[in-house]
């Protein structure tokens with residue numbers, strides 16, 4: 001491993017998402033989201049009783065939370081907007097009080113010299129739009145474009161890095177195919193339609209931004225590099241299917257204007273013939289792509305698994321969410337992106353891990369050695385990719401706070417700052433102290 005080093009202006013930050021930290025989901029005229037419904041439905045929510053009603057109470061603690069971000073030395077903060085706060089019905093009337101929260105957040109970040117990165121959609125679609133078909137309705141592209149325009153006109157200039165969607169793969173696979181996430185559908189025919197409309201919405205939002213915006217916009221995708229378990233042809237084919245389904249299904253249309261051929265084989269009769277115009281809409285010039293990296297997959301041909309591609313467990317450390325710790329996968333995927341799509345600026349928009357964090361020590365400290373080790377290795381992996389010529393511009397640690405891990409509730413703690421959900425006390429863990437040193441020395445401390 002070469003010596004760890006980063007460009008002088010490397011953007012070190014942390015990431016969160018609205019429904020996972022804000023609480024007060026219906027305050028000040030906000031309309032409910034599909035996650036408000038899903039988290040309150042014990043038939044759907046795996047962690048029954050865990051909802052986003054309070055979460056980290058960030059909606060009421062924003063100013064002190066930004067002060068904590070400053071104390072940690074963050075240069076940037078990636079947050080998401082709850083669409084339903086701004087447009088309670090998803091379209092039409094703007095809720096000024098809801099928009100005002102995000103204006104206050106952005107102004108407070110800027111006052112603390114922290115750059116805001118704003119994600120327009122991090123899974124919490126307004127329930128009123130789900131009642132109209134959600135992402136299954138082709139009108140969803142225009143709903144999203146109208147919402148994006150409201151946000152761009154209110155905040156562009158103060159926000160200079162925009163993200164349209166967070167992880168269309170997870171929204172589609174979790175929300176429409178397997179039902180583990182909101183809105184909880186389980187339908188192989190719905191999944192490609194929702195996925196395609198998400199990407200059309202992405203394209204429309206970028207088009208609107210080119211009309212009214214003056215800064216930068218991108219897409220965030222989760223990438224899990226796939227490695228064949230053996231050099232057999234069957235494992236190679238299974239690995240290609242898995243890679244097409246998770247990784248190339250979104251980057252190929254966004255960057256190349258085409259879908260991977262494997263998707264027709266994977267979905268069969270459930271894969272529609274898409275209009276060529278749609279592919280041109282989806283393929284918009286981007287200023288950057290955000291990569292969310294957590295783990296890799298080792299794949300073998302196995303008919304008992306979807307895609308006839310099953311996982312092969314490795315002799316490695318695994319996180320509380322069952323993900324292999326594999327830093328090399330981050331380097332590999334960054335080099336792969338550059339080789340396949342070209343030299344577009346990249347940000348690591350999420351990287352982190354949930355580990356069982358021991359209870360607070362007598363002195364109040366929260367020691368999280370596994371996360372410290374995980375982060376050091378992944379910082380080095382980013383540095384290795386940069387040394388190989390990949391234009392990585394920044395890193396947003398997932399996550400700033402322990403928070404609502406979607407259907408898994410509050411038991412999976414990803415934060416570098418511990419949250420006592422009974423008292424809302426924030427306590428920086430050892431990993432936060434490490435991160436502060438990494439930021440202060442631009443990685444030289446590693």
Ligand SMILES: OC[C@@H]1[C@@H](O)[C@H](O)[C@@H](O)c2nc(CNc3ccccc3)cn21
Nearest residue numbers: 017166167170222292294350398405414
């Ligand atoms: O699971 C940790 C985070 C989550 O809290 C974020 O909101 C979300 O952006 C996020 N995406 C991934 C990527 N992987 C993934 C795979 C299967 C289901 C859900 C996420 C991890 N995470």
